[in-house]
Amino acid sequence: PPLESLLNLDEIEELAHKKIPQKAWAYYYSSSDDKFSKGYNNQVYRNILLRPRVFLDCTKCDSSTTLLGHKVGLPLFVAPAAMARLGHPDGEAGIARAASKFGAMQIISNNASMTPEQIVADAQPGQVFGWQLYVQNDRKKSEAMLARINKMSDKFKFICLTLDAPVPGKRELDEKQNFLNATPVAAAAKTADEPSRPGGGGVGQQLFWGTAADLTWKITLPWLAKHTKLPIVLKGLQTHEDAYIAAKYAPQVKAVILSNHGGRALDTAPPAIHTLLEIRKYCPEVLDKIEVWVDGGIKRGTDIVKALCLGAKGVGVGRAALFGLGAGGQQGVERTFEILKGEMETCMRLLGAPDVSALGPRNINTRMVERD
Ligand code: FNR
Numbered sequence: 509p510p511l512e513s514l515l516n517l518d519e520i521e522e523l524a525h526k527k528i529p530q531k532a533w534a535y536y537y538s539s540s541d542d543k544f545s546k547g548y549n550n551q552v553y554r555n556i557l558l559r560p561r562v563f564l565d566c567t568k569c570d571s572s573t574t575l576l577g578h579k580v581g582l583p584l585f586v587a588p589a590a591m592a593r594l595g596h597p598d599g600e601a602g603i604a605r606a607a608s609k610f611g612a613m614q615i616i617s618n619n620a621s622m623t624p625e626q627i628v629a630d631a632q633p634g635q636v637f638g639w640q641l642y643v644q645n646d647r648k649k650s651e652a653m654l655a656r657i658n659k660m661s662d663k664f665k666f667i668c669l670t671l672d673a674p675v676p677g678k679r680e681l682d683e684k685q686n687f688l689n690a691t692p693v694a695a696a697a698k699t700a701d702e703p704s705r706p707g708g709g710g711v712g713q714q715l716f717w718g719t720a721a722d723l724t725w726k727i728t729l730p731w732l733a734k735h736t737k738l739p740i741v742l743k744g745l746q747t748h749e750d751a752y753i754a755a756k757y758a759p760q761v762k763a764v765i766l767s768n769h770g771g772r773a774l775d776t777a778p779p780a781i782h783t784l785l786e787i788r789k790y791c792p793e794v795l796d797k798i799e800v801w802v803d804g805g806i807k808r809g810t811d812i813v814k815a816l817c818l819g820a821k822g823v824g825v826g827r828a829a830l831f832g833l834g835a836g837g838q839q840g841v842e843r844t845f846e847i848l849k850g851e852m853e854t855c856m857r858l859l860g861a862p863d864v865s866a867l868g869p870r871n872i873n874t875r876m877v878e879r880d
Contacts, residue, residue, distance in 0.1 A: 517847065
């Protein structure tokens with residue numbers, strides 16, 4: 509079907525499922541254990557109701573904003589997700605070209621299937637990237653990558669350190685697929701220069717081989733400061749306590765991403781919205797000290813708007829970008845952005861909000877979520 513005939517993210521996902529290799533589907537779609545957190549990440553948005561105001565001029569609607577002081581066309585960003593080429597040859601560079609058309613920010617995975625140089629090769633002036641780091645047991649490897657990223661600081665504006673997956677979750681769909689089709693994925697990975705990896709487990713487990721599980725506030729942040737001047741964004745925070753600690757590390761730490769890794773790490777971990785509500789209740793000052801971004805379960809423009817109303821500055825999509833790519837390469841990702849931007853602007857107009865700064869807690873009712 510022509511991409512324009514796909515009207516929502518579910519339809520794009522359905523097409524991607526038909527088009528991409530089974531192995532890619534199993535890796536992208538999978539989540540941990542009973543898949544509760546993955547489902548609830550999306551469901552939680554159904555439990556937040558909107559409170560539209562009427563009799564307001566909504567001829568114009570501006571969905572642009574800033575992230576870490578950089579102007580972006582949308583509060584929507586591409587979360588780091590490994591192995592885009594497993595689903596489509598356009599890969600992470602195709603996502604980057606699509607993002608540039610919307611002025612959207614993109615975070616490149618430590619386990620991307622293309623080099624960072626290749627991915628940003630066609631970047632437009634002002635296009636913003638972050639680079640996501642999984643610190644390796646062999647610190648020298650991570651230090652070498654940081655040195656490479658530092659050299660491209662006109663494009664890479666921050667380092668995103670992921671903390672919610674010191675070990676991979678138990679993703680059974682991905683593991684099962686590996687049993688059925690035991691071709692090692694390591695050949696396709698950027699880190700394929702590493703000697704022998706154990707063959708078992710799914711794509712996720714193979715990619716995690718060599719990742720450090722011994723990171724701490726006191727040791728890892730000073731180590732990072734030694735190897736990069738770029739600001740740090742901490743990804744995978746799931747409690748108000750950790751958000752509070754993170755804010756104490758400002759200005760080195762400039763933002764946190766509330767995330768449970770799309771339900772791929774600890775199952776029954778909370779969706780970002782719960783953590784955001786905790787922060788508002790116990791330590792709202794965090795929202796003034798650092799930027800708070802969220803990801804997980806975003807399927808509709810209304811989901812994005814609800815997170816913004818609660819104080820999130822940026823809202824990320826992981827699978828949606830990969831499924832857009834799988835459905836139609838770069839153009840599929842463009843269609844994904846177009847749908848989300850359109851839905852978001854319609855939502856803002858119907859709420860009576862002419863721009864992102866007009867959104868606040870008064871635009872939503874969270875009573876159902878606070879009860880659960
Ligand atoms: C991810 N995610 C992820 N996160 C990260 O920090 N580094 C990574 O390499 C990856 N890799 C990855 C691969 C795939 C296939 C998926 C689906 C996800 C997590 C990602 O950044 C994000 O937190 C979630 O994807 C958000 O949830 P949704 O949007 O997929 O529901």
